[in-house]
Amino acid sequence: MQLITGAVGQGAANAAHDVALVQAILLKTTRAATATCAAAPYLASYDGVYGPATLAAIQAFQADHVFVNTTTQQCVPNPNATAGQVLPNDATWTQLLARVPAAFAELRVLPGGKRVYLQATAAQLQTRIMELVAMTFAPVFRVKVRACIDQMHAQHGIAVGVCPQGDRRTFAAQYALLLQVPSVTNAGPGESNHNFGMATDIGFKDLAWLQANGTVDNNETWWLHHLNANNMAQANLFWEALRTVGTGCLVGAFRGPVHDRPHLQNWNDATVSTPARLAAHLQASGTMQWSHSGGVYRCNLGMGTSKYPVGTAAQIWNLQATVTVANIIQARAEKPMPPGSPPVTAATVTAMRQALRAQFDLADTNWQNWTAS
Ligand SMILES: [Zn+2]
Structure with missing residues (x-):
């Protein structure tokens, strides 16, 4: 059981997390039946807020298990306990731990918290x-x-x-x-x-x-x-x-x-542009030149020295890169193709979209070499 950090009860510090923990223990601990009362938990619910119901539950528990001779059932003083309070490791706390069911023997609460949870096994x-x-x-x-x-x-x-x-x-x-x-x-x-x-x-x-x-x-x-x-x-x-x-x-x-x-x-990304880093990673992993600006990627198409807008990462991945016939013609003009090269057609654009996607596949395969700067 997590130990309370301070006293809970009448006139005590009553930090919320300590109150919640003591309440939860009293909620999970059953008071034996008497001539007039059926067996029931010492407390009906918990909320991390100290009040009269919590005090009454502490007092009832102390009357049953702390200020009592267990042989004669006579009331006796207990120098290690304080009436109306539970203190870290005092006799009342020790008795609470002895009485709470085993399934709730490892209750926890976060510092400043009010929700009690079971410690993971x-x-x-x-x-x-x-x-x-x-x-x-x-x-x-x-x-x-x-x-x-x-x-x-x-x-x-x-x-x-x-x-x-x-x-x-x-x-x-x-x-x-x-x-x-x-x-x-x-x-x-x-x-x-x-x-x-x-x-x-x-x-x-x-x-x-x-x-x-x-x-x-x-x-x-x-x-x-x-x-x-x-x-x-x-x-x-x-x-x-x-x-x-x-x-x-x-x-x-x-x-x-x-x-x-x-x-x-793994890093502080306050100043990291993930599209810019992807462009750098694409370029390092593949065979084309890449950059990112204006919300789209730009690529030299593996041909000319200029970069042409080719769309978003999702478009390129989905073989829907925005590269056009005109882009490819212009790129070829920058770096002329050998004589007899086939003309630029829709099929050329389709092939280029596949080539761009292939660059993304290379970047994916090469994921371990990505850097944040
Ligand atoms: Zn995440």
């Missing part, structure tokens, strides 16, 4: 690690993803893992994602940080957290949809904990845009 952590092992990342970044998983478990007892499509995405996978409805990305093939094995999305699937009435949500999604619907501020605390660990010195990754909550990557 070693097996759950191992599952997430094995998922990572089966994925494709640049070696330098794989180390950081692993460190993030390890540190989230060490610091918070949570087994985070790589979300679906959070590992290295092929250009084809990026294109499929681009077409997805509702939209999840604006990045075309080769334009996402995920296409080069140095970015990931990490999430919280199967985080088992306690609803206010103590019911455990055992089916949480990667993106914390359940907790987000329950209490967005509390869900954001989990994302913030992930980012703090992920960008901390023990992991050393960087976060993406603020709204992209699961995202971590």
Whole structure:
């Protein structure tokens, strides 16, 4: 069990995370039936806010298990306990830990948080690690993803893992994602940080957290949809904990845009233009000259020295590059073809579109050589 950081109860500090943890234990601990009352939890719900119901539950628990001689059932003083309060490692805390059911013996709460969750088991952590092992990342970044998983478990007892499509995405996978409805990305093939094995999305699937009435949500999604619907501020605390660990010195990754909550990557992209980097990568990987400006890629078509607009990454990937007959004629004029070369026709344009797509295929195959600068 995570230890409370301060006292909970009458006149105590009552930090929200400590109150939530003590409440959750009282909620999960059953008071034995008496002549007048059926067996029931000491507390009916938890909210991280100290009040009369919490005090009554602490007092009832103390009357049953702390200020009592368990043989004679007589009231007795207990020098290691404080009436109406639970203190770190005092007799009341020790008795709470002794009485809470084994299934709830490892409850946790984030600093400042109010949502209590079950600590992940070693097996759950191992599952997430094995998922990572089966994925494709640049070696330098794989180390950081692993460190993030390890540190989230060490610091918070949570087994985070790589979300679906959070590992290295092929250009084809990026294109499929681009077409997805509702939209999840604006990045075309080769334009996402995920296409080069140095970015990931990490999430919280199967985080088992306690609803206010103590019911455990055992089916949480990667993106914390359940907790987000329950209490967005509390869900954001989990994302913030992930980012703090992920960008901390023990992991050393960087976060993406603020709204992209699961995202971590290997570099700071505040000044990185992914289209410009793709143009450089296309040029380094293939046989043509590339640049990006005005929202489109420009390419020398492997012929002349000038670059001609050929469209977006999605258009080029989909064999719909905007290159024209006139472009190709002009490129040939720059660097004349041998006598007897066939005339430029629609078929020439089709062949050029395939040649441009082939350059993207080379860049995809050569993904490990992409650089952010
Ligand atoms: Zn991402």
